[in-house]
Structures are given as structure tokens and as C-alpha cells.
Amino acid sequence: MARPIPVNFMQLRNPKRDMIWVAIAGAAANLLFAACLSVLLHLFHIRLLLLPIYFNVGLAVFNLLPIPPLDGGRVLAGLLPDALAYRYGKIEPYGIFIIMGLLWIGLLHKVVIPGINIVCIFLDVPRIMIG
Numbered sequence: 001m002a003r004p005i006p007v008n009f010m011q012l013r014n015p016k017r018d019m020i021w022v023a024i025a026g027a028a029a030n031l032l033f034a035a036c037l038s039v040l041l042h043l044f045h046i047r048l049l050l051l052p053i054y055f056n057v058g059l060a061v062f063n064l065l066p067i068p069p070l071d072g073g074r075v076l077a078g079l080l081p082d083a084l085a086y087r088y089g090k091i092e093p094y095g096i097f098i099i100m101g102l103l104w105i106g107l108l109h110k111v112v113i114p115g116i117n118i119v120c121i122f123l124d125v126p127r128i129m130i131g
Contacts, residue, residue, distance in 0.1 A: 016078050016085075023074035030060035031119065038123040053125055054116060061115035067099060068092035 005026075012018035034056040041049040064072040069092050077085045091098070102108040109130070117127040 016082075020075050020078035023071035023078070026071055027060040027064050030056040030063075034060070034119070035123060038125055041125060050125060053120075053123065054128060057116050057119045057123070058112060061112050061119065064115075065099075065111065068095045070095065070099075 007022055009015045009019050009022075012022075034053045037049050037053045037056070040046070041053065063070050064075070066072040066076040068074070068077065068089060073088075073092070073095065077088055080088055099108065102111075113128055113130055120127050
């Protein structure tokens with residue numbers, strides 16, 4: 001199952017740039033797996049494959065949110081100028097509380113579900129319908 005993989009960014013040749021690639025790799029793996037499942041869905045018409053497709057796309061979309069310590073936060077930190085990236089990185093200890101707050105006030109699903117649906121359009125699978 002999905003779990004954090006420790007990465008020593010100082011071991012990278014260009015830590016700031018390569019941090020972006022490492023962060024994107026996890027979401028790319030989820031999207032690649034979902035795309036493979038989508039091919040199987042279209043070949044064999046096994047609707048049960050929709051659940052792991054949605055799950056993997058959802059993981060990718062969620063992980064790319066620009067909230068540290070999620071991968072999207074690492075991507076944003078890698079794109080920001082050094083001084084701003086340093087200040088942005090200071091909110092990482094509070095990231096889980098930011099995520100919980102967004103979930104509690106109902107904003108998290110308003111970002112994640114449309115993101116899943118956009119990817120589902122590209123994968124040619126039915127979109128998630130939530131009222």
C-alpha cells in the first residue's frame with residue numbers, strides 16, 4: 001500500500017530540481033497503474049476495475065496537492081525561489097492539520113473529486129458522481 005519512501009534529497013545531483021522529479025514519480029506511478037487498469041477495463045469490460053482505477057487516480061491527485069508534506073508541496077517548494085521555499089517549508093509540521101481542516105470544512109473533496117474526474121476523462125472511464 002502507499003507509504004512514504006524516505007529520500008535524502010542532499011544525495012541528489014541537483015537537490016532542488018531533482019526533488020521535483022522524485023515527488024512527481026509517485027503520482028506518475030499511480031497514474032500509470034490506473035491507465036493499465038483502464039486498458040484492461042476496455043478490453044475485458046470488468047467494471048470491478050473501476051474501484052482500483054479511482055483509488056489510484058485519487059491517490060495521485062491527493063498527493064499532488066501543494067500542501068507540505070505531500071508530493072505537491074515538494075514540487076511547489078522546488079519551483080519557488082530559495083528564500084520563499086524555505087519559508088513555505090516551515091508549514092510542513094502543520095500540513096496534516098491543514099489537510100484535516102480542509103476535509104472538515106468540506107473543501108478537500110471539492111478539489112480531489114474534480115481532479116479525479118478530469119483524469120477519468122483522459123482514461124475514458126466513467127466519472128465519479130457525488131451529490
